[in-house]
Amino acid sequence: MPRVTVTVRDSGGQTATATANYTITPPVLGGYYLSGGADPTTDMAGGNFRSLTQYRSFADGYVFPGYNQSWLVTLGRSGVRVNMVLELKHYGASDAGPQTFTVDGVRYTVPAPAMTIQQRPGTVWPKAYGYSQVLAGQCDGLLARALSQYRTMGFGVNIQLASELDTDHEFGTTEAGKAYTWAESDVRAVQAVIYIVNWFRAKALPQGTTFSVGLGGFDRACYQRTHPEALMTRLDFLQWNVYATSPTDTALARFRRTKDWAVADLGPVALSRPVLVAEWGVRVAEFPDQPAWIATVPPAIAQLNAERGPIIARTNYFNSGWGTLSPKATGLAALRAAYARPPYA
Amino acid sequence: MAAPTATASLNATSYAPGAQMLLTVTYSDPDTKALTVTVVVTDAQGNSSAPVKVSAVIDPLTITVTDDSGRTWTRVSDSGTVAVYRAVA
Numbered sequence: 001m002p003r004v005t006v007t008v009r010d011s012g013g014q015t016a017t018a019t020a021n022y023t024i025t026p027p028v029l030g031g032y033y034l035s036g037g038a039d040p041t042t043d044m045a046g047g048n049f050r051s052l053t054q055y056r057s058f059a060d061g062y063v064f065p066g067y068n069q070s071w072l073v074t075l076g077r078s079g080v081r082v083n084m085v086l087e088l089k090h091y092g093a094s095d096a097g098p099q100t101f102t103v104d105g106v107r108y109t110v111p112a113p114a115m116t117i118q119q120r121p122g123t124v125w126p127k128a129y130g131y132s133q134v135l136a137g138q139c140d141g142l143l144a145r146a147l148s149q150y151r152t153m154g155f156g157v158n159i160q161l162a163s164e165l166d167t168d169h170e171f172g173t174t175e176a177g178k179a180y181t182w183a184e185s186d187v188r189a190v191q192a193v194i195y196i197v198n199w200f201r202a203k204a205l206p207q208g209t210t211f212s213v214g215l216g217g218f219d220r221a222c223y224q225r226t227h228p229e230a231l232m233t234r235l236d237f238l239q240w241n242v243y244a245t246s247p248t249d250t251a252l253a254r255f256r257r258t259k260d261w262a263v264a265d266l267g268p269v270a271l272s273r274p275v276l277v278a279e280w281g282v283r284v285a286e287f288p289d290q291p292a293w294i295a296t297v298p299p300a301i302a303q304l305n306a307e308r309g310p311i312i313a314r315t316n317y318f319n320s321g322w323g324t325l326s327p328k329a330t331g332l333a334a335l336r337a338a339y340a341r342p343p344y345a
Numbered sequence: 346m347a348a349p350t351a352t353a354s355l356n357a358t359s360y361a362p363g364a365q366m367l368l369t370v371t372y373s374d375p376d377t378k379a380l381t382v383t384v385v386v387t388d389a390q391g392n393s394s395a396p397v398k399v400s401a402v403i404d405p406l407t408i409t410v411t412d413d414s415g416r417t418w419t420r421v422s423d424s425g426t427v428a429v430y431r432a433v434a
Contacts, residue, residue: 002412002413002414002416003412003413003414004353004355004368004410004411004412004413004416004418004432005353005410005411005412005413006351006353006368006370006372006408006409006410007351007408007409007410007411008349008350008351008370008372008374008406008407008408008409009349009406009407009409010346010348010349010374010376010377010404010405010406011404011405012346012404014346014347014348014349015348015349016348016349016350016351016372017351018351018352018353018370019353020353020354020355020368021358022355022357022358022359022360022366023358023359023360024359024360024361024362024414024434025359025360025361025362027362028361301361302361302362302363302364305361305364306357306360306361306364311361341363342361342362342363342364343361343362343363343364345362
């Protein structure tokens, strides 16, 4: 811990000494995600990119490192900190029926996913493994398969359970024919996440393994419901996503919104956890000059980290969807410049 | 001769890299006195010069700030009892 020492000396040589200790928080890790889970190695080369988000479904037979994604192993072993978003949402598997497979000599059968999520009116509701299915142990095979693959990677990752529970639950959920409100879904999800984290933590995990739960962070009541202290004692990070999609959105306002709710609403364990921003982005439709907005992010993060409350530790730019960098080259240059400045460097 | 006293306080306990750090030093010494000497020269005829004033400090204090992490602290202000220094985290 650095220490500053003050010495006051009078003309006779008599002195008084006072000291003050302080800490410097480690640099914030600047990170990235490339659309479609594509290989980001070229985009990250030569920049201070130290963090990466990836998405996988537990339904997928290739959770770690992912089908044809050996580059993830290379990046992870070179020190890039990987945030693996593991979702109960069903994708990546050839069909949504039951699965039977063998993991380390043990035969597992996992039933078809029984839950629907993201029930936005007028859309096809995606299927997901249900929270009751998880609590009944019916998805243990999925967890075992993911863990077995994870152990071959050679480095620890953060396992973020769900991408955005608020997006998943916003219009309610159903499981096995029963409908649940948003609030009910949040409570059920918390129980399922506790089950999954307990399941993993009871096993031997690669060194450096951490856990978090995924939220978009756009709804205050949902954020509070999904962050009880009983869950946060099992998690290592707070997490939310940050997007600028309105012409008046400033980086400071967008990054601080969920933080302010957390500081006001959450308990001391939750607030002791650093923040992993799995996605951030600025939409080109409202901000044709994306580089200008990106340039305001480092001072915004520095200011937030100087204030009371949890420290923002990692921010991963989402070069996809709302965050798509257009033109890509100038956007990437702006990201490189931002990550080369304090508090990133 | 009395010994000086000093306290030091930072505006935070934890800083992000690049953040401004402020250090407030409060100090005093019972012997320290500021005084003003006023000189008037008068000749034999009783003509006096205009008064000339000179300031002086008895037992002045010097402040030294060091940092074991090598940061440079720059003085921002000094009232004579409270001095503020600045550094970059």
